[in-house]
Amino acid sequence: MTPWLKPVEPEWTAVLERALGRTVPPEALAVMVARQSRRYLGEDVAIAPADGLAARTMFWFPRDVLKVARAVGELTWAGALPDRPLRVLDLGAGVGATSLGALRALPPTARVASVTAVDHDPAALAILRRVADGARGAGLLPASTPAAHTAVCDLSQPGWGDELGLHDLVLAGLTAVEFTRAHGDEAARGAAIAAFLREAMRRVADDGALVVIEPGSRAESRALHVARAIMLAEGATVFAPCLHALECPMLRTTRDWCHEDLADVALPPWLQGVAKAAGLRWEGLTWSYLVLRRDGRTLRGAMPAETPMRMVSQPSVTKGKTEAWWCGPITGARGDLRVVELDRVAKRAAGVKLRDVARGTLVALEEEGIAEAETEGKALRLDPARWRPVWP
Numbered sequence: 128m129t130p131w132l133k134p135v136e137p138e139w140t141a142v143l144e145r146a147l148g149r150t151v152p153p154e155a156l157a158v159m160v161a162r163q164s165r166r167y168l169g170e171d172v173a174i175a176p177a178d179g180l181a182a183r184t185m186f187w188f189p190r191d192v193l194k195v196a197r198a199v200g201e202l203t204w205a206g207a208l209p210d211r212p213l214r215v216l217d218l219g220a221g222v223g224a225t226s227l228g229a230l231r232a233l234p235p236t237a238r239v240a241s242v243t244a245v246d247h248d249p250a251a252l253a254i255l256r257r258v259a260d261g262a263r264g265a266g267l268l269p270a271s272t273p274a275a276h277t278a279v280c281d282l283s284q285p286g287w288g289d290e291l292g293l294h295d296l297v298l299a300g301l302t303a304v305e306f307t308r309a310h311g312d313e314a315a316r317g318a319a320i321a322a323f324l325r326e327a328m329r330r331v332a333d334d335g336a337l338v339v340i341e342p343g344s345r346a347e348s349r350a351l352h353v354a355r356a357i358m359l360a361e362g363a364t365v366f367a368p369c370l371h372a373l374e375c376p377m378l379r380t381t382r383d384w385c386h387e388d389l390a391d392v393a394l395p396p397w398l399q400g401v402a403k404a405a406g407l408r409w410e411g412l413t414w415s416y417l418v419l420r421r422d423g424r425t426l427r428g429a430m431p432a433e434t435p436m437r438m439v440s441q442p443s444v445t446k447g448k449t450e451a452w453w454c455g456p457i458t459g460a461r462g463d464l465r466v467v468e469l470d471r472v473a474k475r476a477a478g479v480k481l482r483d484v485a486r487g488t489l490v491a492l493e494e495e496g497i498a499e500a501e502t503e504g505k506a507l508r509l510d511p512a513r514w515r516p517v518w519p
């Protein structure tokens with residue numbers, strides 16, 4: 128398991144069941160999950176509201192609760208969350224996977240002043256309140272976590288945020304996709320997401336952050352990065368995942384999309400059979416994300432003075448070499464994200480090998496390492512002495 132991800136504790140099952148108010152046998156849950164999954168993919172599939180809520184609470188909560196951890200981990204590592212009790216706002220909160228996932232991912236020293244969850248589904252919000260109370264009671268969240276305040280609100284209507292006040296950590300987990308999917312092509316979807324983000328940014332304190340999680344599929348990730356470009360052009364700061372404010376290199380061809388894919392993270396054991404029976408993946412966790420700020424602070428600014436890069440692929444090990452894709456400020460000029468480490472060179476050097484570096488890792492690359500690099504095709508040939516992982 129990736130070290131910065133805290134595995135979902137088995138105690139969550141009892142908390143979620145109590146919040147839902149019933150126990151759903153695994154076979155029945157698999158049927159509900161299969162139907163709800165098709166709805167998430169945009170299919171017009173009928174599902175009883177109670178069954179949809181059961182699937183979301185018992186299956187999607189434990190699966191999706193981890194997806195916000197990288198963004199919160201990076202904000203924490205960079206010291207970029209305000210040093211005061213945090214006001215947390217969750218947009219399209221559902222049963223709470225993103226806000227409660229963010230609380231789980233905060234360091235033990237963090238204090239939380241308020242948790243406000245909004246959604247157009249009051250039944251989901253009622254479950255969220257019970258999940259938060261139950262998790263606090265079971266010791267899965269700090270005892271000081273305040274009770275969640277909830278508000279019913281339609282986020283697709285103009286002016287939805289007028290009454291919501293300012294918050295330090297504004298979250299939107301797998302929300303924008305729900306009301307922007309129908310907007311047509313990538314450009315139209317990106318513009319619709321940007322309209323939502325513009326309104327969400329009005330709820331972010333001057334030194335706070337907006338964390339957006341979207342599905343890791345190609346169309347959804349690309350639409351999020353089209354929205355990134357629009358928000359950048361309007362003056363927002365991209366804190367993460369990008370370490371530059373240039374055009375996203377992965378939007379240049381239709382082939383690529385910037386997303387997270389943790390191949391070594393499996394569903395909690397008690398849900399693996401449910402996923403298999405529902406025809407869903409039980410290994411690997413994918414999502415895309417974007418963290419925006421108003422104060423100009425970036426993840427890049429917290430990194431060492433060398434050129435900041437992010438590993439945006441798994442390492443690919445072939446005979447005699449390891450290849451990977453890195454993204455950073457030099458990527459735009461080079462026009463190629465590929466880096467190569469030759470085994471014969473890596474073997475002789477001390478330090479971390481490219482093959483051992485996980486997707487998403489932040490890396491510092493010395494300027495000399497870039498200037499002196501020989502190229503392998505168009506890829507950058509790494510000198511092991513001139514780069515190092517920084518986080519995690």
Ligand SMILES: C[S@@+](CC[C@H](N)C(=O)[O-])C[C@H]1O[C@@H](n2cnc3c(N)ncnc32)[C@H](O)[C@@H]1O
Nearest residue numbers: 219220221224225246247248281282283300305
């Ligand atoms: C896929 S769920 C994600 C829930 C939660 N954020 C999470 O991370 O698990 C999407 C949520 O967005 C809510 N939603 C969709 N359209 C909405 C709208 N127009 N206004 C408010 N909430 C909406 C749904 O009710 C649902 O709870």
